[in-house]
Amino acid sequence: MADIKMAFGDRLETQHLLSGRAPIEGFDVDFTNPGFAPAPTFNDTVTKLAYDVSELTAANFIIAKDAGVPLIGLPIVPNVFYPLTGMMVNKEAGIATVQDLTAKRIAVTTGFASNPAVWLRGILAHQFDVDVEGITWVEGEADSLRGIDYLRNPRYRTEKLPDLPARLAAGDVDALIGAGGAAAGSDEVGLLMPDATKELNEYFASTNCLPINTLIVMKEESHAKYLGLADAVIAAADKAHAFYDAEEPDDGIHQGLSVGSLRKSGIFPRSHGMATLADSFKTLALYLFEQGHTKKHWTLEELFV
Numbered sequence: 001m002a003d004i005k006m007a008f009g010d011r012l013e014t015q016h017l018l019s020g021r022a023p024i025e026g027f028d029v030d031f032t033n034p035g036f037a038p039a040p041t042f043n044d045t046v047t048k049l050a051y052d053v054s055e056l057t058a059a060n061f062i063i064a065k066d067a068g069v070p071l072i073g074l075p076i077v078p079n080v081f082y083p084l085t086g087m088m089v090n091k092e093a094g095i096a097t098v099q100d101l102t103a104k105r106i107a108v109t110t111g112f113a114s115n116p117a118v119w120l121r122g123i124l125a126h127q128f129d130v131d132v133e134g135i136t137w138v139e140g141e142a143d144s145l146r147g148i149d150y151l152r153n154p155r156y157r158t159e160k161l162p163d164l165p166a167r168l169a170a171g172d173v174d175a176l177i178g179a180g181g182a183a184a185g186s187d188e189v190g191l192l193m194p195d196a197t198k199e200l201n202e203y204f205a206s207t208n209c210l211p212i213n214t215l216i217v218m219k220e221e222s223h224a225k226y227l228g229l230a231d232a233v234i235a236a237a238d239k240a241h242a243f244y245d246a247e248e249p250d251d252g253i254h255q256g257l258s259v260g261s262l263r264k265s266g267i268f269p270r271s272h273g274m275a276t277l278a279d280s281f282k283t284l285a286l287y288l289f290e291q292g293h294t295k296k297h298w299t300l301e302e303l304f305v
Contacts, residue, residue: 004029004226007045009038009214012254013244014055014078014236018049022240024232029146030071038214039144039179041112045217047147052222057115058212058284059293061149065303066294067258071224073304074230076216076272077280081255082200083120083177083211088190093174095192095216098128104174109163110192111143113293116177119211122287127203132156140164146241153292177183182262194266197261204267208215213255223305237272274300 006024008014010033016022017030024193032051033038042057044050046064049071051055055078056064056071065071089095095104101124123217124130152158168176169188176189189255193199204210215231221229224303245268250260254268262268270276289297 004053004229005032005051006030007034007038007041007051009034009036009055010079012079013240014038015184016083016240016243022236022243024229024236026232027226027229037179042144043146047146049219049221052226053218053229054147055214055218055224057216058281059113059115059118059288060144061215061217062285062288062298062303063113063145063293064148065159066288066298067147069146069149070220070235072220074216074218074234074237075274075277075304076234077143077212077214077270077277078216079213079255079281080210080262080270081116081213082196082203083116083123084193084199084255085186085196085256087120087175087177088168088189089175089192090168090173090189091167091173092188094173095175098192099130101175102130102272103134105138105159105172107138107140107145107168107173107176109140109142109164109176109178111145112137112152112156112158114144114179115141118284118287118291118293120136120177121291122213122283123203125290125292127199130173138164138167151293151295153215155292197258197265200229200267200300201265204265207283209283210267210270212277212280212281212284218305231285234272241269241272248254274304 006029008017037054045054045056121132125132133197138159139163228298248259252259285298286295
């Protein structure tokens with residue numbers, strides 16, 4: 001049985017790590033495949049340190065690090081997203097523009113401090129001048145940080161309700177943001193932005209930042225124990241990234257975004273490494289500190305190999 005345990009989602013570029021097409025050279029690895037979405041392994045990553053190397057949402061990583069969980073980041077980002085792409089609104093809630101979200105009730109399906117919620121609040125506040133403290137943030141049963149004693153700023157109004165998609169359809173909440181970057185409409189609900197490409201391009205142009213969905217993390221103990229493992233994972237991820245970039249068609253979908261439109265904007269492909277990713281991680285660290293989810297404003301040197 002392999003000593004080294006890794007877990008990645010079976011999608012996008014990380015599918016090539018799981019399949020062995022982009023091997024972790026020099027190491028015998030036992031892979032956990034959680035399915036298309038990597039979310040089922042997130043909680044074990046932050047509460048049990050179950051894997052030597054695994055995929056984790058970016059906000060969860062920094063919050064867990066702030067709470068003392070001994071993880072370290074690798075400069076590998078399998079996927080990016082734009083939270084407003086998948087935002088659903090109740091058609092009777094009077095929400096036609098982003099500014100109309102002011103003072104509304106927004107459901108966050110994966111928890112108040114989940115990655116989509118943190119990025120959404122930061123973008124609403126910085127790019128659209130929306131008063132995010134005037135919004136009521138409604139959580140469901142799921143919390144991607146359950147078991148981690150993370151900070152909650154009392155400036156924000158929060159509630160909990162079950163079955164958030166049904167609550168949106170019934171009008172008990174006005175809008176909903178999930179984890180996948182895309183959603184299907186119905187008679188009662190629809191997308192706030194059927195095509196958010198323009199807003200994403202404006203955000204990227206003004207910040208040099210793309211909202212990060214997941215990154216690859218490693219246990220600090222494993223980094224010290226297995227010399228060369230971090231370099232081997234980075235090299236394999238670069239190969240997997242090259243396969244994905246070369247083979248993904250323009251009509252493919254990346255976290256709810258058209259790959260063709262991302263290519264046209266110069267956003268896709270985005271190479272790994274801090275030369276590309278630094279501004280995105282700095283922005284997320286700032287959002288987390290501003291929103292009161294971390295005790296300190298984390299630097300890249302403190303977070304990454």
